[in-house]
Amino acid sequence: MKRSQINTLQKNALELFKNYCVKLPVWGYWSLEDWKKETEFAHNAKKRQIGWDVTDFGSGNFDKCGLLLFCLRNGISGVAGSKSYAEKLMVVREMQETPLHFHRMKEEDIINKGGGVLVMESYKADEKEELSQDPLTLYVDEYPVKIKAGEPLRLNPGQSVTVPKFVYHRFYGESGKGVVLAGEVSQVNDDETDNRFYVAPGRFPAIENDEPIFKPLWTEVV
Numbered sequence: 001m002k003r004s005q006i007n008t009l010q011k012n013a014l015e016l017f018k019n020y021c022v023k024l025p026v027w028g029y030w031s032l033e034d035w036k037k038e039t040e041f042a043h044n045a046k047k048r049q050i051g052w053d054v055t056d057f058g059s060g061n062f063d064k065c066g067l068l069l070f071c072l073r074n075g076i077s078g079v080a081g082s083k084s085y086a087e088k089l090m091v092v093r094e095m096q097e098t099p100l101h102f103h104r105m106k107e108e109d110i111i112n113k114g115g116g117v118l119v120m121e122s123y124k125a126d127e128k129e130e131l132s133q134d135p136l137t138l139y140v141d142e143y144p145v146k147i148k149a150g151e152p153l154r155l156n157p158g159q160s161v162t163v164p165k166f167v168y169h170r171f172y173g174e175s176g177k178g179v180v181l182a183g184e185v186s187q188v189n190d191d192e193t194d195n196r197f198y199v200a201p202g203r204f205p206a207i208e209n210d211e212p213i214f215k216p217l218w219t220e221v222v
Helices: 003-019 032-036 041-046
Strands: 051-055 067-073 085-092 098-103 110-114 118-124 136-140 143-147 151-156 160-165 169-173 182-187 196-197
Touching: 003 067, 003 085, 003 110, 003 160, 067 110, 067 136, 067 151, 118 136, 118 160, 136 169, 151 160
Parallel strands: none
Antiparallel strands: 051 067, 067 085, 085 182, 098 169, 098 196, 110 160, 110 182, 118 151, 118 169, 136 143, 136 160
């Protein structure tokens, strides 16, 4: 991905957050120079994978397959005394896919905080980590909903769904409904070890720095 594209996505996200009266922690607005002045905090932030995150999942086509995220809080997997939960904001555009994946270590709630309609398709993983065709029961706003394997589940603003461990899921914004401001509340998040993609793409993009960094990604703060 080009830095100019990432910069534009971050600026658009900040405008979206502003429209929904969502404020980031003070370090969410820091420049790279600000981060360089806070070395100890930066090292800790990188260990916890908190801050800005943009990915095209190795697709080379962010508009079709990609996601912009901001991790607000997170613990460190396997570290005693670390917090046991995480929270993220996500900007999901119309028909922009986050591809099929599951998590071995974390259960999560995915929340439509506002905007368009978030669509999720889910499958149980079988013993070979293939897509099971068995039906599922997912909890939408804590209410059990039975669905067929791969059946689209539509979440309107204010609704949320609990995604258990070892359940493949992909999601995208419904066409014609607008950008979705989504949220995630989960157990500790580790994007380097806990994502099992059905078709393994790249999680962290190679970046071409065609212009200066607007806001560094969490992988870049140190």
